[in-house]
Amino acid sequence: MSKRPPNELESRLHKAILSTPNKEMTAKDTETIISEPNARERALNFLLGVGLIKTLVDSNRRVSFRAVTKGELVAxxxxxxxxxxxxxxxxxxxxxxxxxxxxxxxxxxxxxxxxxxxxxxxxxxxxxxxxxxxxxxxxxxxxxxxxxxxxxxGGPWYTDNELDTEFIQHLTEVCYKFVRDTTFPKRKEGGGEGVLYAISNPPRYPTAQDIRSSLKKAKLTETELSVEHVEMLLNVLILDGKIEKLPAFGTSMWDSIANDEPESDSDIEEKQRKKRKSKSVDDKSHSKKRKKRNESESEESSSSEDESRIKRRRKRRKDDDETESEPESATLKRKKKKKKVEIESDSSDAMTDGEPKKKKRKKLGVLSPSDASSSEEDEVPRRKRKYLGRSPSPFLSRFGDETDGSVYRAIKEEHLSLGWSEAPCTLCPSFDFCKGGGPVNPKDCVYYGEWLAAASLNAIEDQE
Ligand code: SF4
CATH class of the missing domain: 1.10.10.10 (Winged helix-like DNA-binding domain superfamily/Winged helix DNA-binding domain)
Structure with missing residues (x-):
């Protein structure tokens, strides 16, 4: 092992490997630190020799180096x-x-x-x-x-490796109180028992993040609780049937109604005025049209009566001539031709009337299959407009994107003070034999005591 201290290049390489998150660097990455191959090789050999780096080979046979700190080396x-x-x-x-x-x-x-x-x-x-x-x-x-x-x-729920049930119970109660206070309106003195918020004006139910923040503010514990920990507590309450979890987007439907700004009196008056105006204009135009139509009809009727009379006379004369001259087959042919002409005229009428009819249909919003594509194109922006026009959910606006889209609300508990349906006689196996003065009788009944005790307990809870 070399006794000399590492030179500048070797120190630079060692520091570079140490600065990586896992203190590891591949052989290829070392090329970026020392580009000259011989110098790099010498530096790596020295660091390996003194134990400041160690060689690692992964499953793909890729060589990398892990740096060892000087303190670790000494130890x-x-x-x-x-x-x-x-x-x-x-x-x-x-x-x-x-x-x-x-x-x-x-x-x-x-x-x-x-x-x-x-x-x-x-x-x-x-x-x-x-x-x-x-x-x-x-x-x-x-x-x-x-x-x-x-x-x-075991996380925050364990103290000295033992489950801290008291701590969990305490935090769960605080969470429930917070959710309950948000869900139900505050009780007013001398009444307000069992009051709920109107469905059109629901409260802003809290998210797990919101409850976590309130726990943090209350400084109940020094243990750092994450959102997951709070969700664990809330899950306990859900299983106990005290609260429920619901998606935040579901409540946005109520919100869109609730948050629509009420129209002012001036707006309403303006609307009514416009309506009256359009109605009067419609009435005027209708009366004018009706008048015109009547006039034209009267004119047409007088002239058409004369025409029809002349036509009828001519026709009669013609028919008489034809019956005399033509055979039966020819009349049949003519009838057929007439029929054909009638059908053609009908179809042409339909063709000529088709355009305005189509237009009318379009106006009414009834679509023919050929219009489907265009209607779809029209439909998309209309939907978009509708979507954009909708007011945002208060949950999203209040809590932003930090929620997972779920909120919590308390469930109203129903207390039956003395439920007759739960009376012990309904389930009693001795019901058929039970009668006054008999061996099984209501006076000496052993089941009634528990039921009456439960009823009195419920009454005390309700008073609280
Ligand atoms: S009084 Fe008691 S013993 Fe008689 S039927 Fe009711 S529960 Fe049963």
Whole structure:
């Protein structure tokens, strides 16, 4: 091992590897630090020689280097090969730690050697034994400077490796109180019992993040609680049937109605005035049209009467002539031709009338299949307009994107002060034999006591 201190290039390379998040660097990345191949090779060899870096080979046979701090180097300097091996495996386990049984499997060392190595490493304050809430009997070791993970400590719900039920109960009650106070309106003195918010004006139900913030503000505990921890408490309340979780977007429907700004009196008056105006204009135009139509109809009727009279006379004369001259087959042919002409004229009428009809249909919003594509194109922006016009949910505006889209609200508990349906007689196996003065009688009934006691307890709770 070289006794000289590392030169500038070697120090630069060592610092560069140390600065990476996992203190590792691939052989290719070292080229960016020292581009000259011979100099790089010399620096790597020196650092490997003094133990400031270690070679790692992954499953794809890619070589990388892991930097060793100077403090670590000093601490592990006096370790023998077995102790070094045990230490490296403990180090690799990180904050999860490693069980001595797994250590034995990985190192293939005898249990006595492992125990001795662990004793030495613990004495040198390089590793420590950590308890596990999941497996209290297991001997788990991890590096001295690391904090054990939640899987080992159990998170905030464990104190001295024991489930802190009192702490959980206390926090759960606080969470419930917060959700209940938000869900129901505040009771007014001398009334307001069982009052609920109107469905058109729902309260802003809290999210898990909101409850977490309120717990933090209340400074009930010094333990840092995350949103997941608060959700665990809320899940307990959900399972107890005290609260319920609902998606925040569902309530936006009520919100769109609730948040629509009420029209002012001037707006209403303006609308009414416009309506009256349009009605009067329509009436005028209708009366004018009606007048015109009547006039034209009267004119047409007088002229058409004369025409029809003349036509009828001519026709009669013509028919008489034809019956005399033409055979029956010819009349049949003419009838057929007439029919054909009638059908053609009908169809042409339909063709000519088709355009205005179509236009009318379009105006009414009834679509023909050929219009489907265009109507779809029209439909999209209309939908967009509708969407854009909708007011945003207060939950989104208040809590932003930090929520997972769920809010919590309390469930109103129903107390039956003396439920007759729960009376013991309804389920009593001795009901058929029960009668006054008999061996089984209501006077000596043993079931009634519990029922009456429960009823009086409910009454006391209600008074509170
Ligand atoms: S009075 Fe008591 S014993 Fe008689 S039927 Fe009712 S519950 Fe049963």
């Amino acid at each position: 592990t300097k006096d370790l023998n090969g077995e102790e070094n091996l045990v230490f490296s495996h403990i180090k690799a386990a990180g904050s999860e730690g490693i069980w001595t049984k797994h250590l034995k499997t990985k190192t293939n060392l005898h249990q006595t050697i492992i125990d001795r190595s662990l004793k030495t490493l613990t004495q040198k304050r390089l590793v420590k034994r950590v308890p596990s809430v999941q497996h209290p009997t297991r001997k788990i070791y991890m590096l001295e400077g690391l904090e054990p993970s939640i899987s080992l400590t």
